[in-house]
Amino acid sequence: MSAIKHSPGPWTVDTIDNEGEYSLGGDESACGFKSHAVLDANGRVLFDSLNSEVAEIHEEIDEDARYAWDGQSECDLRLAAAAPELLEALQYALPYLEACVPNPRNGVNADYSVDVNCVDRARAAIAKATGAQS
Known part of the structure; x- marks a missing residue:
């Protein structure tokens, strides 16, 4: 982080x-x-x-x-x-969300996965909150 x-x-x-x-x-x-x-x-x-x-x-x-x-x-x-706690929670959750995106290399099945838009939205929110480029 x-x-x-x-x-x-x-x-x-x-x-x-x-x-x-x-x-x-x-x-x-x-x-x-x-x-x-x-x-x-x-x-x-x-x-x-x-x-x-x-x-x-x-x-x-x-x-x-x-x-x-x-x-x-x-x-x-x-x-x-609530912003600091929300940012911290989202930063904590992002790696777990990323690990659930369908990807043949990590063996994640699309039937039990996170929508890639969810991950993109989480990254964008973190970038907005931290001033980082997304």
């Missing part, structure tokens, strides 16, 4: 309570809002949802206040936070 160039994992998603008001338009506003950030293994913020253009705002109203949060960015950041 190649040397890791990204920030050390595991990455986690943290919810951030922001002060201030947030308005969805009209007269009513929320007295605070929640955003999300992906943190590296050392607790440093890698990226966050504060400037998301795909925000899907949800509101919650209780006796004391009205809160808002971005549900779409939370889902997106959870996927991003």
Whole structure:
């Protein structure tokens, strides 16, 4: 496996309570809002949802206040936070996938093999994640 160039994992998603008001338009506003950030293994913020253009705002109203949060960015950041583990798992699995591609030299029968497109997609994803040429 190649040397890791990204920030050390595991990455986690943290919810951030922001002060201030947030308005969805009209007269009513929320007295605070929640955003999300992906943190590296050392607790440093890698990226966050504060400037998301795909925000899907949800509101919650209780006796004391009205809160808002971005549900779409939370889902997106959870996927991003899994990236180091997904890359590691795919790098681990690739040799096993390659060994199952039909090939008369390795004795793999096409009836019990991995689709070659699966291997190509795994290689391409690894190349994209590591910045390597595919």
